[in-house]
Amino acid sequence: MEYTIHDVARIAKVGIGTVSRVLNNNPNVKPATREKVLAVIAELHYKPNPIARSMISRRTNSIGVMIPFFTRPFHIEILRNVEAALHPTNMQIVLYNIETNAQRDAYFLDLPMRRRVDGLLVISLPVEDAVAQDIKNAGIPTVLLDTYNPLLTSLVVNNVEGAYQAVKCLIKKGHRHIGFINGLTNESNFKFNQANDRLIGFHRALGEAGLLFDPEMFLTSEWSREAGRATALQLLSHGRRPTAIFAASDIQAVGVLEAARSLNIRIPEELSLIGFDGIELSELLDFSTIQQPIEEMGFLSIQKLIAHIDRPETQPELIRLNTTLVERHTTAFSL
Amino acid sequence: MEYTIHDVARIAKVGIGTVSRVLNNNPNVKPATREKVLAVIAELHYKPNPIARSMISRRTNSIGVMIPFFTRPFHIEILRNVEAALHPTNMQIVLYNIETNAQRDAYFLDLPMRRRVDGLLVISLPVEDAVAQDIKNAGIPTVLLDTYNPLLTSLVVNNVEGAYQAVKCLIKKGHRHIGFINGLTNESNFKFNQANDRLIGFHRALGEAGLLFDPEMFLTSEWSREAGRATALQLLSHGRRPTAIFAASDIQAVGVLEAARSLNIRIPEELSLIGFDGIELSELLDFSTIQQPIEEMGFLSIQKLIAHIDRPETQPELIRLNTTLVERHTTAFSL
DNA sequence: TTGTACGCGTTATCAA
DNA sequence: TTGATAACGCGTACAA
Numbered sequence: 114m115e116y117t118i119h120d121v122a123r124i125a126k127v128g129i130g131t132v133s134r135v136l137n138n139n140p141n142v143k144p145a146t147r148e149k150v151l152a153v154i155a156e157l158h159y160k161p162n163p164i165a166r167s168m169i170s171r172r173t174n175s176i177g178v179m180i181p182f183f184t185r186p187f188h189i190e191i192l193r194n195v196e197a198a199l200h201p202t203n204m205q206i207v208l209y210n211i212e213t214n215a216q217r218d219a220y221f222l223d224l225p226m227r228r229r230v231d232g233l234l235v236i237s238l239p240v241e242d243a244v245a246q247d248i249k250n251a252g253i254p255t256v257l258l259d260t261y262n263p264l265l266t267s268l269v270v271n272n273v274e275g276a277y278q279a280v281k282c283l284i285k286k287g288h289r290h291i292g293f294i295n296g297l298t299n300e301s302n303f304k305f306n307q308a309n310d311r312l313i314g315f316h317r318a319l320g321e322a323g324l325l326f327d328p329e330m331f332l333t334s335e336w337s338r339e340a341g342r343a344t345a346l347q348l349l350s351h352g353r354r355p356t357a358i359f360a361a362s363d364i365q366a367v368g369v370l371e372a373a374r375s376l377n378i379r380i381p382e383e384l385s386l387i388g389f390d391g392i393e394l395s396e397l398l399d400f401s402t403i404q405q406p407i408e409e410m411g412f413l414s415i416q417k418l419i420a421h422i423d424r425p426e427t428q429p430e431l432i433r434l435n436t437t438l439v440e441r442h443t444t445a446f447s448l
Numbered sequence: 449m450e451y452t453i454h455d456v457a458r459i460a461k462v463g464i465g466t467v468s469r470v471l472n473n474n475p476n477v478k479p480a481t482r483e484k485v486l487a488v489i490a491e492l493h494y495k496p497n498p499i500a501r502s503m504i505s506r507r508t509n510s511i512g513v514m515i516p517f518f519t520r521p522f523h524i525e526i527l528r529n530v531e532a533a534l535h536p537t538n539m540q541i542v543l544y545n546i547e548t549n550a551q552r553d554a555y556f557l558d559l560p561m562r563r564r565v566d567g568l569l570v571i572s573l574p575v576e577d578a579v580a581q582d583i584k585n586a587g588i589p590t591v592l593l594d595t596y597n598p599l600l601t602s603l604v605v606n607n608v609e610g611a612y613q614a615v616k617c618l619i620k621k622g623h624r625h626i627g628f629i630n631g632l633t634n635e636s637n638f639k640f641n642q643a644n645d646r647l648i649g650f651h652r653a654l655g656e657a658g659l660l661f662d663p664e665m666f667l668t669s670e671w672s673r674e675a676g677r678a679t680a681l682q683l684l685s686h687g688r689r690p691t692a693i694f695a696a697s698d699i700q701a702v703g704v705l706e707a708a709r710s711l712n713i714r715i716p717e718e719l720s721l722i723g724f725d726g727i728e729l730s731e732l733l734d735f736s737t738i739q740q741p742i743e744e745m746g747f748l749s750i751q752k753l754i755a756h757i758d759r760p761e762t763q764p765e766l767i768r769l770n771t772t773l774v775e776r777h778t779t780a781f782s783l
Numbered sequence: 784t785t786g787t788a789c790g791c792g793t794t795a796t797c798a799a
Numbered sequence: 800t801t802g803a804t805a806a807c808g809c810g811t812a813c814a815a
Binding site: 115162163164165167168173175182183189193196200205206207208209210228229338367371394397 | 502524535543563
């Protein structure tokens, strides 16, 4: 038994226009009639139908969040903060978990969320130029978080600088033989260009210290614990094993921790380690990392997205946030 | 430049009825005209407006997922599997993160998602009888996961049996002095009755072995790592400290691990530990736990929910799944 | 087999 | 200050 605005109007003996005005706090309603209408609304427990409202307003009060959800805890923490940022609003999150290339294309190309969401927040997923152009043409307010395309507002962390911070820290502590486990640029066919930037930072720190890049000390793995461990095992079994490892993500760093333990290599005495992301697990396992401003990333991206929704003429911009080196108990001086 | 069904009809020189029939695969369309219409649809990249469709069909193709999202990794893993189960469908997830009592009531009492979602999946959050009755009266297809109410289809794990398994295992290994860190029944004003059941299982195993319940060995803490650690510290500082601890959740068990490490208590030599949930972290940190069938919980709950959506006359049922003891390297014989 | 007209529940316009 | 009426874009009887 769902009531409509007509029921309210009929029972309150007013026109539906008046009810609508009451609902939308239009001041052009005589206080007395407003009271009368509100009384009926309360009595019937009437709630306006949001779908019908969307028909007219062309707003759904929801945003689509595209996220490669389960690959990394980092994404969960981002999502948490996105959610928190959205709370004060009355907007809802429609979750698009993206696990395969096909899924991503299905969402991006068909843009099925068109008119089902007011805006789109894309987390970490690379957006090709053609797709970005499509999104722009379709006029879908969009913000990219932890991924970049010049056509769309993008919020990224300075990955080059972050990696540089990490490696420089290790060098400062006397390490000369530093392993680098980077993330795959291609995973599930996604191109994560974060990895490229982190490699650049690695190179820069090395170059600045006059250290040579040793190809044998550079490996890549999936952005996962298991892959991180396997790769670390490889690195640590090397004839001349590294005295320090920089991992491109915390979850890979966890794998390094495991590998070291299984090889009875003590951390930090025999091996220093720095991860990347600053997920809660890094604190829990007490390892050093390059902290991303996760909370700020969530809030700022929502703020920008809402700006795009409210003012479609808003121009795309690139926002670059900084990382922070957080030293915990996995970084020691090289012997 | 969004096209409507009228544009398609006009350009294809047919009526909108025909276009609609083509869109909905109604067989009563002459192949030739179908082709013609499809050609125009393809040319215009026309997509029917889902909002307008919802007006008529009264389906939104989305389900609301209410989840106390960030308190425990367990919920994340549940959500992951719920998402996976929903993928084959063309349904979307609207995420309702619930962190406070006020939020929960806002969602439950106003039922603002009414008509914005086809169904509701409530994870872990207790549902009071009055609320359950409201939901039933409102005719909102609903499934409760990891929480129970007789009025609604509920999918729960046998918490009593799970706790019993854990404690019995410890007793079998010779432990006579077993600490129990239970979760709070009330947290953020939520009443988590999972804790009650686990306490019952604890009692049962003790009683069966003829062991006395020692109130000093029974503490409760928030369902968090920090709280688990603080509580474990208290337990382990006791004059006659336990030789084994059963924690009501894995995340609390992690806290126990930390506490033991900080007190230089070796695990499992000096202290055995069993957690509850079977989250990935338990595998990562290699501690024993009572494994919940997380994947099955996700898939089965969605299956049941869809049944309720498709056939509103479906009767509520109680589904009870079993837990499994997974022994890793934190359970040893008592000396 | 096809087209027209109506209704879904709102908001917005316009005349009263 | 108010009420009737026209959209919004679609699905669906019903008539042709």
